[in-house]
Amino acid sequence: MNVLEIRDLSVDYLSGSGAVHAVADVSLDLRRGEILGLAGESGSGKSTLANAVARLLRPPAAITGGSVVHHRRDGGPVDVLKLGRKELRAFRWKELAVVFQSAMNALNPVSTVGAQIDDVLRVHAPDMPRKERTERTVELLQRVGISADRRRGYPHELSGGMRQRAAIAIALALNPEIIIMDEPTTALDVVVQREILHEIKALRQEYGFAVVFITHDLSLLMEISDRIAIMYAGRVVETGSAKALHRSPSHPYTLGLLRSFPRLHGPREELLGIPGTPPDLRSLPSGCAFHPRCRFAVEECSARRPALLPGVEGQVACLLNDDKGVLR
Amino acid sequence: MSDFVLEGRDLTKHFTAARGGRWGRRPPVRAVDDVSLGLRAGTVTALVGESGCGKSTVARLLAQVYPATSGEVLLHGEPVKAHRGAAFRAYRRQVQLIFQDPFASLNPFHRVRYHLARPLRIHGHVRSDADEQEQVAELLERVSLTPVEQFMDKMPHELSGGQRQRVAIARALAVQPVALIADEPVSMLDVSIRLGVLRLLEKLADESGLALLYITHDIASARYFAQDITVMYAGRLIESGEAEALTQSPAHPYTRLLLESAPDPDRVTAPETVRLGEPPSLIDPPSGCRFHPRCPLVMPVCSERVPERTSLGEGRWTHCWAAAHPS
Numbered sequence: 001m002n003v004l005e006i007r008d009l010s011v012d013y014l015s016g017s018g019a020v021h022a023v024a025d026v027s028l029d030l031r032r033g034e035i036l037g038l039a040g041e042s043g044s045g046k047s048t049l050a051n052a053v054a055r056l057l058r059p060p061a062a063i064t065g066g067s068v069v070h071h072r073r074d075g076g077p078v079d080v081l082k083l084g085r086k087e088l089r090a091f092r093w094k095e096l097a098v099v100f101q102s103a104m105n106a107l108n109p110v111s112t113v114g115a116q117i118d119d120v121l122r123v124h125a126p127d128m129p130r131k132e133r134t135e136r137t138v139e140l141l142q143r144v145g146i147s148a149d150r151r152r153g154y155p156h157e158l159s160g161g162m163r164q165r166a167a168i169a170i171a172l173a174l175n176p177e178i179i180i181m182d183e184p185t186t187a188l189d190v191v192v193q194r195e196i197l198h199e200i201k202a203l204r205q206e207y208g209f210a211v212v213f214i215t216h217d218l219s220l221l222m223e224i225s226d227r228i229a230i231m232y233a234g235r236v237v238e239t240g241s242a243k244a245l246h247r248s249p250s251h252p253y254t255l256g257l258l259r260s261f262p263r264l265h266g267p268r269e270e271l272l273g274i275p276g277t278p279p280d281l282r283s284l285p286s287g288c289a290f291h292p293r294c295r296f297a298v299e300e301c302s303a304r305r306p307a308l309l310p311g312v313e314g315q316v317a318c319l320l321n322d323d324k325g326v327l328r
Numbered sequence: 329m330s331d332f333v334l335e336g337r338d339l340t341k342h343f344t345a346a347r348g349g350r351w352g353r354r355p356p357v358r359a360v361d362d363v364s365l366g367l368r369a370g371t372v373t374a375l376v377g378e379s380g381c382g383k384s385t386v387a388r389l390l391a392q393v394y395p396a397t398s399g400e401v402l403l404h405g406e407p408v409k410a411h412r413g414a415a416f417r418a419y420r421r422q423v424q425l426i427f428q429d430p431f432a433s434l435n436p437f438h439r440v441r442y443h444l445a446r447p448l449r450i451h452g453h454v455r456s457d458a459d460e461q462e463q464v465a466e467l468l469e470r471v472s473l474t475p476v477e478q479f480m481d482k483m484p485h486e487l488s489g490g491q492r493q494r495v496a497i498a499r500a501l502a503v504q505p506v507a508l509i510a511d512e513p514v515s516m517l518d519v520s521i522r523l524g525v526l527r528l529l530e531k532l533a534d535e536s537g538l539a540l541l542y543i544t545h546d547i548a549s550a551r552y553f554a555q556d557i558t559v560m561y562a563g564r565l566i567e568s569g570e571a572e573a574l575t576q577s578p579a580h581p582y583t584r585l586l587l588e589s590a591p592d593p594d595r596v597t598a599p600e601t602v603r604l605g606e607p608p609s610l611i612d613p614p615s616g617c618r619f620h621p622r623c624p625l626v627m628p629v630c631s632e633r634v635p636e637r638t639s640l641g642e643g644r645w646t647h648c649w650a651a652a653h654p655s
Contacts, residue, residue, distance in 0.1 A: 041518040126384030159606050188377040189545065192606060194589040216519055222593030244595050253513045260519050262552040264592050266576060271552065293520075 001069060003177055003210050004030035004053070009066035011045070011052050014059070020281045022048040022061070024234040027308070030178065035204065035211040037225030037242065037278060039218050039257070041278050045234040046214050051182045053212075054098050055088055070095060073177060086189045093124055098170035099164075101183035106154040106167050113141070114151025120173045140169040144199060163194035165199070171283045172203065185220075197224050204233045219261045222246050227314075230254050233279050233289035240314025250316040288319065296320055332366035332402070334423060339363045339389050339399035341382075345611055357610050359385045361563045363399075366491075367507055367539035372530060374542045374554035374571065376586070378607055382563040383543050387509045391425050392416065403507075414539070421451050421468040424500035428512040430492035440495055441480045444468070447502040467498040467581070471528060490521035497528065507539040515545070526553050536647035547586055551575040559583050562608050562618040564634075569644030578607040579646040582619045617649065625650045 011023040023045040036062045040046045051057050053068050068080040070097070083091055090105050100106040108116055117137045128136075138148040144165040146158075155163055165186060170177050181200070183219050185193040201224065204211060209210055215221060221228055228241045230253065238251040259272035276293040279285060285292050291301035301319055308317040334509050340363075342356035353514045360382040367373050377383045389396050392410050400407045403422060410419040427433045434443055444464045445454075454460040465476045471494040473479040484492060493513060500508055510529060514522040530553050533540040542554055550557050558568040559580065567580040608614050614621050620630040626647055635647045 028478075041520060161606055189607075190377065190589040190591075191585055193591075217591060218519070219593050220591035223591055242593075257519060260523050262546075262548040263594065264548045264551065264587060264590055265594060268552065271523055273527075274520035275524075277490060277521065278518060 001031050002029045002034045005067075005069040005071070006030075006049075006053065007067045007069070008244055009049070009052060009068060010064045011048050011057065011061055012064050012085070013061050018284070019064075021024065021234055022281060023052065023286075025066070025232075026236050027066075027233075028229055028236060028239070029197070030210050030212060031227075032177070033204070033208045034176070034211055034226040035213055035224055037199075037221035037228040038212060038214045038231065039216065039221050039228060040231035041216060043233075043278055044231040044283060046231050047182055048183050049231070050182055050212060050214055053080065054092065054096060054180060054236065055083070056098070070178075078264075089185070090124075092140055093120055093171075093176065094174045095176055096178040096180065097174070097176040098250065099179060099181045099184050101186055107163060111157055112152050112154055113146075113158070113169075116166075117141070117151070117170050118174055120170055123176050136173070140172055141166070144169045144174070145195075164188060168196075168203070170205065175207060176209060178210050178212070180214070182214045183216075184213075186217075200224070207275075218257050230257070233281065233284055235289070235317065236308055236315075237290070238316045239308075240311075240316075244313035248313075250311050250314075250321055251290075251318050252296050252320075253290050256293075279284050288317075331368055333369050333404065334390060334541075335364075335366040335402040335405075336386065336390050337364050337400050337402065338363075339386065339401070340392075341385050341389055342397045347563045352367070353518065355611050358563055358613055360389065363389075363560070363563075363565055365390075365541075365558060367541055369506070369539050370533055370537040372533050372540045372542050372554040372555070373555045374544060374550035375548050375560060376547050377560035378545060378556055378586075380607060380610070381560045382610070383560050384511055384529055387425065387511045387541065387543055390507075391423055391509055392419055393425075399472070417451070421503045422505055423507045423509065424503060424505040426493075426496050426500050426508065426510040426513050429516055430489055431484075431516075434492055434497050436484050438483075439480070440468070440473075440482050440484075440487075441501050443495060444502055447499060451503045453503065463502075467502055470501060471495070471498040472524075473498070487553070488521070489517045490525055492516060493525050495530075497525075501532070501536075505538070507541070509541045509543070511543045511635060512545070513542070514549070522549075522608055527552070546590075547575060548590055560588070562613055563610055564618055565647065566619065567644075567646040567648075568641070570642065573642070573644060579640055579644065579651050580619075580648050581623050581625050581650070585622075617647070 006026060006028045009023060009026045012019040013022050026049055035120055038046045052063055063081060069077045070080050071077050084323050097235055117140055118133050121133045121136060134309055137151055142148060142161050146162060148166055149306050185196050203307050213225060225242045228242050228245050229236050232253050238254050245254060249258055256272060256274035262271060263269060287302040291297040306317045306319045339360055341360040342358055345357050363386055375383050388394060390401055390532050394409055398564050410416045441464055444467050445460050448454045448460060448463055454463060464480060468476045468479055473494050474490060514525050516523060529540060532538050543548055550632060554571050557571045557574045559566050561582050569582050578587055608618060616631045616633050620626050629649050635652060637645050637647055637651045638652045639645045
């Protein structure tokens with residue numbers, strides 16, 4: 001069932017004044033064909049986690065422990081973290097593709113959109129004849145809603161939304177099983193964002209890939225994802241189905257996030273927000289990293305770090321949930 | 329209407345495009361056309377629109393950063409033209425701006441104290457060093473950066489995004505302005521921080537009687553923090569009204585589209601998505617109503633003539649042919 005299993009993954013940024021634990025002991029499963037939302041504030045480690053899974057981290061970042069096991073559709077499991085150069089090249093794009101936040105920077109400005117898709121096909125499917133590659137390029141562009149004649153256009157000639165579509169087309173080129181989308185719609189307007197989200201869902205239906213969707217916008221995740229994992233200060237603090245998290249969040253941080261978004265419809269509920277500021281990863285609070293900002297914090301919270309334990313629905317890492325059941 | 333503190337009347341701004349015209353001609357970019365907007369004391373007014381719709385240009389026109397191509401800006405009912413020199417400084421004493429990026433709007437080489445003391449000195453609000461110290465402390469207090477002594481001597485890089493934005497707000501307040509223009513003040517901040525900054529702005533408008541213009545792309549936050557909302561599309565205003573009424577029963581099809589597109593976890597089923605294309609180029613905007621190429625209610629007249637303002641009662645109005653001639 002799982003296409004990707006992350007176990008106890010830790011990533012440090014090594015600096016002069018000691019290591020910064022950007023991702024700490026994260027375990028997550030990505031099921032085949034699901035959209036897994038990864039939410040958190042800036043500095044919570046969500047992008048670092050995604051980059052670690054795609055093996056895109058560069059020094060000073062270093063993976064200090066854990067495993068990332070990929071279960072292929074046909075064939076046995078492989079540990080992504082142990083892949084060699086050559087295997088890694090085959091793994092990326094064919095099994096796992098990434099769509100970055102800023103498509104302006106992700107696309108090559110001096111090469112046409114068509115050439116960039118062609119490039120992926122040429123490298124990863126060297127046996128494909130040129131004519132077939134062109135056909136595939138046209139098909140991919142049309143599939144994401146770009147007219148075929150635009151393949152001769154350069155990235156700067158496309159609008160922000162079109163560029164993001166082009167980046168998705170490139171990711172789809174080899175029909176990967178996993179696509180990591182790192183804030184794919186953050187730079188776009190809401191109307192265009194809505195269209196892209198719709199597109200992602202339709203494409204998922206058609207091709208059956210699994211998506212790790214990273215964003216800080218929890219209300220957007222609630223709509224698009226099947227399951228959601230919430231990160232805080234490098235750790236996963238809660239996971240669960242989007243519906244369950246929306247209906248009854250178990251972690252105070254999730255609750256705070258949910259009640260930070262002004263709503264468009266219904267009664268004007270009072271917004272709670274979260275007091276304080278996100279923690280400095282160089283000097284994390286003791287115990288539960290969220291306790292200085294938590295409204296429900298008890299004395300024990302500053303002494304003992306809660307483990308991520310199975311809750312009523314999904315998992316939660318909060319002392320209030322350890323033995324008393326779900327927090328309300 | 330004379331109760332406006334700051335008002336823009338029929339503001340139009342055309343920029344000269346760097347290139348793009350035929351035969352080397354440089355066509356105008358019609359960034360803002362016929363925008364009229366008024367700010368009242370103690371009231372938060374929101375200007376909502378997608379990126380590139382001209383909302384920041386409106387902010388800069390109101391702040392006299394550059395002159396309007398046509399139309400006028402009125403402060404307390406008096407037309408002002410103050411783009412340089414003493415007149416500009418006098419105007420800046422009344423109208424202040426806050427920008428989106430708190431990382432770029434503070435000088436990284438100077439301490440918080442310097443950022444706040446400078447406007448106080450330039451605009452002659454302090455008499456002595458002790459007085460300056462006191463006023464800086466009071467400003468920090470007002471934006472809830474306490475303990476004051478601790479924040480006064482911090483450098484910008486020692487502050488978080490939300491704290492920096494508070495310093496920027498304190499700096500704007502230093503000159504005791506009557507109007508404050510906040511251009512996307514929270515869009516670069518973390519979700520959990522946004523609320524605090526918005527509440528602060530709301531409190532300042534309420535307690536100090538500031539006229540506040542809140543420019544944003546997030547219509548849901550406008551619903552919560554503004555009394556009035558004006559929606560802008562491709563350089564023109566298209567709808568305005570009381571915040572709750574406008575968000576709950578939008579009159580213009582673009583406002584409806586904007587509301588439907590905003591993420592909303594409470595929604596039972598995802599809204600119907602039709603591919604509508606993207607906002608038009610402002611070098612060659614569509615004729616008539618600028619929304620007509622994307623509009624689901626489009627009629628022949630829409631591409632021929634610009635819709636006039638249709639009043640809907642209770643201070644609400646829209647520019648839409650469908651609202652002008654309900655069938």
